[in-house]
Amino acid sequence: MTAETMSDRPTISLIIPAYNEEAYIGACLDAVMENIAGKAFEVIVVDNNSTDGTRAIVERYPAVTYVFEPEKGITRARQRGFLTAKGDILAYVDADTHPPAGWIEQIWEQFGRNQKLASLSGPYSFYDLAGWRNKVASGWFVAARPLYGIIGYMLVGGNFAIRRDVLEKMGGFDPKIEFYGEDADIAKRARKYGEVLFHPRFVMPTSGRRLQKHGYLRMAGLYFVNFFSIVFRGKPATKGYTDVR
Template sequence: MSTVSVVVPSLNDAAMLRECLRCLAAQTRAPDEIIVVDNGSTDDTVAVARAAGARVVSEPRRGVLRATAAGFDTAVGEVIGRLDADSRPDPHWTARVAERFDTDPELAGLTGTGEFYGAGRFWRWVGGHVYLAGYFWFVRIMAGQQPVFGSNFALRQAVWERVRDRVHLDDPHVHDDLEITMTLDADMRVEYDAELHVGVSARPFQNVAGFKRRASWAFHDITLNLREIGWRERRRRRRTVLRARRRARSVVTDDGSRAKNR
């Protein structure tokens, strides 16, 4: 079975982090290591992480991509899971991640959506059906690839090593999930798994300025990456990979049929 590291960046989010780590402690398949990346916190983030038995990595340069990269760089697992401090993974989250990667050696990444808590029914519906559904739809078009969602995804360590030098670590105004999605190669298959359940805080809808900042960073990140590899070229590369996979499956099917007929 693949070893699984779980990375949780945190900036002044000790209360939320405590609950996230409690959920990780209750997993039916325990992570092989838990890494909390302290991104310059002034609260009890470090103390909470150490009390829960997590390994603490310090990344004083502010920025979620920098914090995520610091955790990924030190992770020892063959698969690296990524949660936010406000994520609440269900008890089977780590087991589901390990199972999917073990049964599919060609899987590069796995992601699920989020189920919002801490808001009324209307905002939970908006969060799931507009905010996150819109993110997955729009970014898939722009990237030519299934996007990962920062509060709920996992990558193979080998995939991170391949894209590590392409992500824009010098830019503090990028989202780590969007940045990683945009730098994946066309042959790096990411799958969406509806069974990968994680609760996420509805905080994005409680602050208009914060919501606008998230959106502006997203468009900045997409523009930054499309300048390097254009939208048409991304789509062309993806189509080439998909055609090659279909041909390979066809050959396997034909060989299998002939063997059966013999």
């Protein structure tokens, strides 16, 4: 990729919220260094008041900007990243993801071909779930596609990119949402300012730890209930959540 080509493209800030992620953040940043760091404008880890060794691990990576957000909550960590980042497009992944080769190129491709695009997201694959477990977990995204076709928006919180100007118009992230439903809320509000694309090729490998801990049916139910609650009521149905580490 030439310098001239890079200069013609919007800048991308990669933002990674992290809370007590010492077991996962190193592998995430290794993947980022291999596949993203030389292309993104900046890489930011937002430490959401961790009490473990997350900061020490992040500081092993000189190319990563460390930011501390003392008020715990995923939307608050996302907002701190938004306020810190300087890129034209803000890309968010979770601390237990492994951003793959070609991922950032897809962001340039989709936003470059569609000037009306407000945000881009795609499904997870699960690197620590084998066989039928991975297929069942990934099947959620297949089942949800008809809903996306009807409603016109869907987004996965650990795998999305959004234009800075859209986030500004939205007023950023909603700190009243603690966890469940925050991704549907982002998609719903972004849809007012452009297209919200959920692309099956924009895949992010992630951990299935929450599914393993709480069970597949329970997690599917929680996500669907909160998705519909955001769509029809404008707020999530579930307030509490349990950290899985």
